[in-house]
Amino acid sequence: MSSKKNTQVMTEFEDDFRLENLLRKFWAKWYWFLASILVCFGIAYYIAQKQTPLYLVSAKVQINDPKRGGQTAETQLLGELGSMASASVANESEILQTRYLMESVATDLKLNVTYYEKGSLRNAELYAPPFVVDIVEPIDTIRGRSLEVSFAAEDKISIKSDVLDTTVAYNKPFKLGGVGTVQILKAESKPVENTTYVVGITSIDKVVESLQGSFTILPGTAASVINITLNHPVPKKGEDILNRLLKNYVETNVNDRNRLADSAYAFIQARLQYLGGELGSLESNIQGFRQRNKITEMSKQSSELISNSSQYLNELAKVETQLSVLSSLEDYMRKNAKGSSIVPSSLVVSDPLFSNLVEKHNSLILERDRRLMSVTETNPIIVNLNQQIASTNSDMLASLNSSKNSLGITRNRLMAQLRNVEGQVQEVPKNERNYLDLARQQKIKEELFIFLMQKGEETAISKTYNTPNSTNIDPPKSGTSPISPNKMIYYAAGILMGLLIPAGSIYGQYLLNSKIDTKADIVKRTSVPVIAEIGHSGDVKNLIVGNMTRSAIAEQFRALRTNLSFYINKPKGNLILVTSGSSGEGKSFASINLGNVLALSGKKVLLMELDLRKPSLSTKFGIDNQFGFTNFVNDTKVLAKDVIRPLSVHENMYIISSGDVPTNPAEMLLSSRAGELIEELRSMFDFIIIDAPPVGVVTDAQLLGEYADFCLYVVRHNYTEKAQLEIVEDLNANNRMKQLGILVNDIKTGNGNSYGYGYGYNYGSYGHEDGRGVRRKFNSLFKKS
Structure with a gap:
C-alpha cells in the first residue's frame, strides 16, 4: 500500500517538476544562450550579406x-500557307524556353x-x-x-x-x-x-x-x-x-513564316515555268490546226455542244488541276524523302489533315535546323527529330495518295457525264471535233496556270503581311527590391539556432544525466523516505553546526534531528547507523554534524568510527587513531572506557576511533566483543552514531545493521548514481536493515540544479512533496526578473 502511494506521489511530483526543472536549468545558463544567439546571429548576418541579391x-x-x-484576306492567306499563325499559348511557351x-x-x-x-x-x-x-x-x-x-x-x-x-x-x-x-x-x-x-x-x-x-x-x-x-x-x-x-x-517567328512562304513560292514558280511551256506549245498547235484547216469560227452546233459541256469541263478542269498539284507535291516529297526542305501546304486547301501534317513536318524541320546550329547530326535529339520527320513524311504521302484516289473517283464521274455530251459531238465534222479536243486541253491548262499564278501572288503578298504572332503588352521591368535572400529569414534562423544549440546541449545533459538531480529521481526508484536534505556548503570545515549557528545547513540538520525523533525516542541507547552506496557521499560529514546537533540539544552523543577499511572520522577531528575499536576487540583487557575519548567541539560529544587498520575487518565486526561493546555503550550514551563503510562496496554496514535502531543512508546530489538507489531499495524490501531513511547531501541550488530549489536563507524549506512550495519560489523568480 505504501509503495503504491509512493508511486502515485512520484508520478505527480515528476510531472509537476519536469518542465520547471528544465526551464530552471535554462535560466541558470542564460549566458550560454546569450553567447550562442550572438554567435549564430553573427553567422546568419554574414551568410545573408554574402548572398548575391536577386x-x-x-x-x-x-x-x-x-x-x-x-x-x-491576309489572315486567310496566312492560314492557307500553314504558317503557324494559330499556335497555342502552350506551344509558344515551349518555344520561348527552347535552347536555340x-x-x-x-x-x-x-x-x-x-x-x-x-x-x-x-x-x-x-x-x-x-x-x-x-x-x-x-x-x-x-x-x-x-x-x-x-x-x-x-x-x-x-x-x-x-x-x-x-x-x-x-x-x-x-x-x-x-x-x-x-x-x-x-x-x-x-x-x-x-x-x-x-x-x-x-x-x-x-x-x-x-x-x-x-x-x-x-x-x-x-x-x-x-x-x-x-x-x-x-x-x-x-x-x-x-x-x-x-x-x-x-525575329525567329517571322523568319520561319518567311521561310515557309519562300518554299511555297519557289515550288509554284517552278510549276508555272513548266506549265507555261506546255500551254504555249498547246496554243501553237491550236493556231496551226486552225490555219491548216481554215477554221475561223465554230459552227452553231459545235458552239452549242461546247456551251452544254462547259459546266462539266470547268469541274473536270478543277479536279485535273488538283490532281496535277498533288502529283507534283508527291514527286517533290519523294525526292525529299529525308525531309531536308519545307513542304508547301497552301496548294492543298481542301484537306485539313494534310495541312496539319505539313505544319507539323515544317515545324520539325525548323526545330532540327535550329538545333543543328549547336549540335551534330549524330546527336540523339537530331536523330529523334529525323525519325519524327521521316514518320510525318510517310503520313503525308499516305494522305496525298488518299486524296488522289478520292479526286480520281470524282474525275471518273465527271468524265462519264462528259462522255454523254461528247456522244453528240460525233455528229460534228471531224475537224471541228479535233479542234474541240484541243480547246478542252487548253482550258484545263489555262485553269491550272491561273490557279498557280493566283497562289503565287497570294504567297508573295503574304510575306508582306508576315507580322509577329505576339504582342509585348507589358515590357520587361525589374522590381525595386530584391526577392532573395530574405534576410529576415536568415536572422530568425540565426536566433532560433542560437536558442536550440544550448537548449539541446542542456536538454541532452539533462536526459543523459545518470546522477541524482531531483527528488523525483529518488522517489520513483525507492520507497525509502527522504527524511532530510542538506544543502551545499562552501566552507571546507566538516563541522557546520555550532551553538550559535543560524545558517541554512545548520537548520537543515536541526530538521533532521526533529525528523529522527519520530522514528527513535528511547530514553537511552539510540543507535543510528550512517552508511552510503559508495565513498565520497558525505556520511562522515553527516555523522559529525548530526552528532553535534544532538549534543546541542543536551544529549550525550558517541561517534563510532567503524569504517575499519578506510577510517576518516578521527582524521577530520585531528585526533590520534593508534588506539580504538580494533584494540578493544583484540585485547580483552581493554575496557570500554579506555577507548572512549571526549571531543573538544562539545562537552556532550565523544568518539571511539577505529584503531589500527585490521586485515580482517568483517570478522572483527562479527566478534562477540563488538556486540558486548555496543550493548555497554547503550547504557552510557543517549545516542550512538556509527560511521559505517559504504554498503554498496562491502557488507560491513549490513553486519552492523542488526545493532541499529535507525539506518541513515546518505546520497549526494549530482554525485550518487541513480542506479545505486537499487541498493537501499533492496535493503528495505528484504528487511536487511531496520528503519531506513535517506539523507540527501550537498544539494547545490545554483547553476540550474533542480534538487532542493529554494535552499539558502529560507532555513532549508525545501517545500512539500506536492511541489507547491517549489513552484511558488520558481514563479517568484520570474516575476522578479
Whole structure:
C-alpha cells in the first residue's frame, strides 16, 4: 500500500517538476544562450550579406490569334500557307524556353563573360564594366576560368588566374588556357586604380543551362497571355536579357513564316515555268490546226455542244488541276524523302489533315535546323527529330495518295457525264471535233496556270503581311527590391539556432544525466523516505553546526534531528547507523554534524568510527587513531572506557576511533566483543552514531545493521548514481536493515540544479512533496526578473 502511494506521489511530483526543472536549468545558463544567439546571429548576418541579391524581372506577352474576330484576306492567306499563325499559348511557351533562343540571347549579349568588382564579403556584378574582355579566337570547348584584373598607371593591366600571371596592354591579344586567344578592350568609363576586378569566363552551354533555370514561363490568367519572369542579380541586365529573348523570339517567328512562304513560292514558280511551256506549245498547235484547216469560227452546233459541256469541263478542269498539284507535291516529297526542305501546304486547301501534317513536318524541320546550329547530326535529339520527320513524311504521302484516289473517283464521274455530251459531238465534222479536243486541253491548262499564278501572288503578298504572332503588352521591368535572400529569414534562423544549440546541449545533459538531480529521481526508484536534505556548503570545515549557528545547513540538520525523533525516542541507547552506496557521499560529514546537533540539544552523543577499511572520522577531528575499536576487540583487557575519548567541539560529544587498520575487518565486526561493546555503550550514551563503510562496496554496514535502531543512508546530489538507489531499495524490501531513511547531501541550488530549489536563507524549506512550495519560489523568480 505504501509503495503504491509512493508511486502515485512520484508520478505527480515528476510531472509537476519536469518542465520547471528544465526551464530552471535554462535560466541558470542564460549566458550560454546569450553567447550562442550572438554567435549564430553573427553567422546568419554574414551568410545573408554574402548572398548575391536577386531581382525579379517580369514581362507579359500576348499571343495573337488571326482566327479570332473577323477573317481578313491576309489572315486567310496566312492560314492557307500553314504558317503557324494559330499556335497555342502552350506551344509558344515551349518555344520561348527552347535552347536555340536561349543560346541566341547568350551569344548576342556575350553572357559567357561576366564582370565583378571584388568586395570583402562578395563580388558585385557589373553590367557596364570599365573594360571589355573580347574572346578573339575561342577554342572548341571553353572551360570555366576566373581572372583577377587590376589596372596600374600607363594602361598596364595585371591579369592573374590559376593558369596565367602576366601584365598586358589594351588591344594586345594573349593566350588564356581553356579559353583561347583573348584581348582587353577599352570601355567608355575608366577603371578605378587599386581596385581589383574579377572576370568569369565560361562556355555558352553553361550560360544556356543557367538561363533555362532562371526563367519561368507560364500561361497567364488570360487565355492568350504568357507571363515571363527572370531572376537576376543586376536589374538592368535582366531587363536587357528578357528584351533580347522577346526580340529573338519575334525575329525567329517571322523568319520561319518567311521561310515557309519562300518554299511555297519557289515550288509554284517552278510549276508555272513548266506549265507555261506546255500551254504555249498547246496554243501553237491550236493556231496551226486552225490555219491548216481554215477554221475561223465554230459552227452553231459545235458552239452549242461546247456551251452544254462547259459546266462539266470547268469541274473536270478543277479536279485535273488538283490532281496535277498533288502529283507534283508527291514527286517533290519523294525526292525529299529525308525531309531536308519545307513542304508547301497552301496548294492543298481542301484537306485539313494534310495541312496539319505539313505544319507539323515544317515545324520539325525548323526545330532540327535550329538545333543543328549547336549540335551534330549524330546527336540523339537530331536523330529523334529525323525519325519524327521521316514518320510525318510517310503520313503525308499516305494522305496525298488518299486524296488522289478520292479526286480520281470524282474525275471518273465527271468524265462519264462528259462522255454523254461528247456522244453528240460525233455528229460534228471531224475537224471541228479535233479542234474541240484541243480547246478542252487548253482550258484545263489555262485553269491550272491561273490557279498557280493566283497562289503565287497570294504567297508573295503574304510575306508582306508576315507580322509577329505576339504582342509585348507589358515590357520587361525589374522590381525595386530584391526577392532573395530574405534576410529576415536568415536572422530568425540565426536566433532560433542560437536558442536550440544550448537548449539541446542542456536538454541532452539533462536526459543523459545518470546522477541524482531531483527528488523525483529518488522517489520513483525507492520507497525509502527522504527524511532530510542538506544543502551545499562552501566552507571546507566538516563541522557546520555550532551553538550559535543560524545558517541554512545548520537548520537543515536541526530538521533532521526533529525528523529522527519520530522514528527513535528511547530514553537511552539510540543507535543510528550512517552508511552510503559508495565513498565520497558525505556520511562522515553527516555523522559529525548530526552528532553535534544532538549534543546541542543536551544529549550525550558517541561517534563510532567503524569504517575499519578506510577510517576518516578521527582524521577530520585531528585526533590520534593508534588506539580504538580494533584494540578493544583484540585485547580483552581493554575496557570500554579506555577507548572512549571526549571531543573538544562539545562537552556532550565523544568518539571511539577505529584503531589500527585490521586485515580482517568483517570478522572483527562479527566478534562477540563488538556486540558486548555496543550493548555497554547503550547504557552510557543517549545516542550512538556509527560511521559505517559504504554498503554498496562491502557488507560491513549490513553486519552492523542488526545493532541499529535507525539506518541513515546518505546520497549526494549530482554525485550518487541513480542506479545505486537499487541498493537501499533492496535493503528495505528484504528487511536487511531496520528503519531506513535517506539523507540527501550537498544539494547545490545554483547553476540550474533542480534538487532542493529554494535552499539558502529560507532555513532549508525545501517545500512539500506536492511541489507547491517549489513552484511558488520558481514563479517568484520570474516575476522578479
